[in-house]
Every structure is written in C-alpha cells, then in structure tokens.
Amino acid sequence: MSPAATVRVRLGGGGHDGRAVDLAGTEAPPPDELVAAVRDEDDGRVRCPTPGPVHEHVGLVGGRAGALARRHAMAAVARSRGHRAPNREQVETLADRLGALDPPAATLTAARERVAEAGADVTERREHVASLRGRVRALREAGEEAAATAAGADLADAAAALSEAETERAAAEQALERARRRARGARDARERRLELEDRVANERRESRAALADAVRERVDAAVVAVPGTSATRLADADPVTARLALARVARLDAPVVLAARRFPDAAAAVGWLDAPVLRA
Amino acid sequence: MLLVVTYSRAARRDLRNVCRGHERTVVRRFGRAALFEATAHGAFLSCRLRERHSDDVQVERTRPFNEFADIDATVREAAAAYEAREEPSTPYRRFAAGTDHPDPEALKTRDLSEGR
Incomplete structure (x- = not known):
C-alpha cells in the first residue's frame, strides 16, 4: 500500500x-x-x-x-x-477496429415523406379534376355555355396542376428508389459493425x-x-x-x-x- | 406484415424486449429481426424502435406470397421441374437451355405482379 x-x-x-x-x-x-x-x-x-x-x-x-x-x-x-x-491484445485490436468504423447513414425518412406527400397531392388533385369535369358536363347539359366555358378553364388549370403533381410523385419515387439502393450498402456496413460488436463482446x-x-x-x-x-x-x-x-x-x-x-x-x-x- | 431488422446490439436488445412484451403483435422472431402484425400497434412499435435507433432499424412492409397469383405458371412450373431434375448438379441455366423454361436473366428482370 x-x-x-x-x-x-x-x-x-x-x-x-x-x-x-x-x-x-x-x-x-x-x-x-x-x-x-x-x-x-x-x-x-x-x-x-x-x-x-x-x-x-x-x-x-x-x-x-x-x-x-x-x-x-x-x-x-x-x-x-x-x-x-x-486475449487482451485481441480485444484491443477488435475494439480499435470497431472504433474506427463509421458506417454511412441509411436514412430514408425524408425520401419516404416526400413520396407520401406527393402521393397525397396527386390524389387530391385528381379528385379536384374529376369534380370539375363533372361540373363542366352538368353545366353544358343545362345549356349554360358561359359558365361551362369558365369551368372548363378551371378544369384546364387543375389538369395542368395534376400533371405537375404526377411528375413530382414520379421524381419522389425515383429518389426513394435511389436512396434505397444506397441504404443497402450502408446496411451492409452496419451489419459488419454488428458482427464486430458481437465479437468484441464475446472476447x-x-x-x-x-x-x-x-x-x-x-x-x-x-x-x-x-x-x-x-x-x-x-x-x-x-x-x-x-x-x-x-x-x-x-x-x-x-x-x-x-x-x-x-x-x-x-x-x-x-x-x-x-x-x-x-x-x- | 412489418419486417423489422436491427443493425446494432442496442437495437437488437430493444427489439428482443419489445417481442417479449407484445406477443400478440409479434408474429415471429428471428435473431435480430421480427415480423409484426400489420396493425397500428405493429406500426407503433416499429416507429418507436426507429425513433430510438434511427438507421439501425429497418422496417419493410411485407405481404403474403401467392405463387398462383403473383407470377405466371411458367415460373412455378420451371421451379417444380428443376427440383425434380435427375442430375442434381445441373445448374439451372443449363437445365433451362433449349426448353420452354425461362432463362435466369428473364427471371431476374421480370417483376412480380401487383395482384393478390
């Protein structure tokens, strides 16, 4: 002492x-x-x-x-x-290797959210187009040509907006697909890290x-x-x-x-x- | 169903604890992965795990595979014929050559149908 x-x-x-x-x-x-x-x-x-x-x-x-x-x-x-x-040296070597690992991120949250929002937007705009189309038809059948023409212009705007929303949805889906492919590599790296963690724990x-x-x-x-x-x-x-x-x-x-x-x-x-x- | 796969010791431990505590929602457990029921509770448990371990938890939505609806009969028949082959060492590529069975490339590029 x-x-x-x-x-x-x-x-x-x-x-x-x-x-x-x-x-x-x-x-x-x-x-x-x-x-x-x-x-x-x-x-x-x-x-x-x-x-x-x-x-x-x-x-x-x-x-x-x-x-x-x-x-x-x-x-x-x-x-x-x-x-x-x-096995002290073995533990230290493995722990060093583990400490040096920095697996890339595999976050898909933003890409998933974009797809969901784009999908909801398309649904909403599609319903809007359908309801305008119905209105134009009804006005035409009622012989109200002027109102039908105005509604037709609204319908054209809505259809253009729908087309834009569909483009955005396609882009969002492609982005998610790309992110998924990247995440696969990141998950491989995380899987190897988990194996190493297990080995360190066993040692x-x-x-x-x-x-x-x-x-x-x-x-x-x-x-x-x-x-x-x-x-x-x-x-x-x-x-x-x-x-x-x-x-x-x-x-x-x-x-x-x-x-x-x-x-x-x-x-x-x-x-x-x-x-x-x-x-x- | 929801397939939950973990990628760290901490996430795997939490998944194990979740499975132990919620047997009704957990359909099956495999080591560091599990299948949850496709219910709001299954989603709730998945979201909690992802909240806690972010990238170390992967959640995929799965659905039952129906070989009579999801693919055409040629694929099913090719599988049956190949499994019944006489020479076990014949690779599928050689087995399919010169027959009506789809070749491996065709199988790899064909997606499953969306129907159930």
Whole structure:
C-alpha cells in the first residue's frame, strides 16, 4: 500500500484523517453520498487516491449498494491485482477496429415523406379534376355555355396542376428508389459493425471468465473468512459477504465505505480488508 | 406484415424486449429481426424502435406470397421441374437451355405482379 493511501475527511466542523475513519454515530452523510464523494475528485469532503474500476463493485458495502455483477466484479478484482486476460491484445485490436468504423447513414425518412406527400397531392388533385369535369358536363347539359366555358378553364388549370403533381410523385419515387439502393450498402456496413460488436463482446466475456478464474480460489477463501457468514463460495454469498471478500482480495487505494456492520470498528475492517475504510 | 431488422446490439436488445412484451403483435422472431402484425400497434412499435435507433432499424412492409397469383405458371412450373431434375448438379441455366423454361436473366428482370 502506498503511503499516499490515506484518507482525509472534512465534514461540517470535524475532520478525520487516516486509513481507518469511523463516522459511526456522527452527523455524516448517508453511505451512498459518502461513496459518491470518494469517487468525485471535486468533492472536497473526502480526499483520497482516485478509485480504480474495482471500486465500482466493492466501494460500498451494505446500504444501497445495489446489485452485484459477480463475474464482472471478480474480473475487476483480478485486474486490480495486475492480472491480464490472455486475449487482451485481441480485444484491443477488435475494439480499435470497431472504433474506427463509421458506417454511412441509411436514412430514408425524408425520401419516404416526400413520396407520401406527393402521393397525397396527386390524389387530391385528381379528385379536384374529376369534380370539375363533372361540373363542366352538368353545366353544358343545362345549356349554360358561359359558365361551362369558365369551368372548363378551371378544369384546364387543375389538369395542368395534376400533371405537375404526377411528375413530382414520379421524381419522389425515383429518389426513394435511389436512396434505397444506397441504404443497402450502408446496411451492409452496419451489419459488419454488428458482427464486430458481437465479437468484441464475446472476447470481453472470455476475458472476464479468464480473469475471474485467476482469483476465484482467493475470493472463495476470503468468503470463508468473512465474519458473520456460513457461505463457502462467492456464488452462495450474500451481497455484503461477497463485497467484503472481493474487497479483501482486490488492491484498493481508495476507501471502502462500510454501511454494514461486520467489524467492531473501522480499524478492524482496515486490518481485515487491507484497504482504507470509511465506516458510515 | 412489418419486417423489422436491427443493425446494432442496442437495437437488437430493444427489439428482443419489445417481442417479449407484445406477443400478440409479434408474429415471429428471428435473431435480430421480427415480423409484426400489420396493425397500428405493429406500426407503433416499429416507429418507436426507429425513433430510438434511427438507421439501425429497418422496417419493410411485407405481404403474403401467392405463387398462383403473383407470377405466371411458367415460373412455378420451371421451379417444380428443376427440383425434380435427375442430375442434381445441373445448374439451372443449363437445365433451362433449349426448353420452354425461362432463362435466369428473364427471371431476374421480370417483376412480380401487383395482384393478390
């Protein structure tokens, strides 16, 4: 443990320094707020070394610690102890390739909307032409020539507008067809990206499995040593026991916030965990 | 029906969740794709997925294929005859040559009829 791994807590009027900080019975903030302060460099209430990834899993024991992803946590513990997955380079290579991918857009929304609007416009204008045509015929049959001629002019205008609308619809349909063909290529690229994402996820899963295997025996042994439990394996341990065991095996510079009561005081917890402790 | 195809892990996961929650609207699921009923609810679910994942969700409208109405009999008969060929390794092009069966180019350029 580095000598820098000390913790300074400034709360209200009082200050607490050292590896074992016992805040039990004080007006300290609740445990989840304390752990947030540990993780927030800008939060002056707790000054300590920057927590590593493993702290996300074991930094808060008890309280509102939430669900524990045991496989992820074991892998993080292994990494904190310097273990590296055998497929690490493969993961990095694939992740780099994935990061470099930038598949083209396949958006057809605007083209689809244009087709729909052009289609609706044609329908509307066609109905208008039909109704004008009916009117011209009716006027003619009624012998109202002047009115029929005026209506005929309207009909000609409407027919011209319909023809324009039909041209626009054809253009919109062609544009959509072209966009569809382009989107096919873009989707091929997205499909390849998805395959790569799956490969990266599989490699990462393998990494975690290998890393977890590397520390499983130690973690299970730590489970047995946790005060107040009869569990013998991480898999069977309650979350408090599991986090304590994982924290004992992990290398931790930042303090673990203890909301659960398994140790008589903070100093006992520091001794058992070999990590700085904030006892809330 | 609506064919929904996803192109990212996040979109595929959401599609899976949608399928789990709406069995009545989801006609069938295939890995990263699914068929939804051609109802407003099917459209609603598709639009939601597209809203969330834009280009990573493709939605196509499909309809049942009727080989007795959508194509003429020559295509159907050619398929039946080819599947009943005696020499399994004969490519269709050679099989169709010199017969009344349409050649591959003719098949590729002929669209299905719009009728149902």
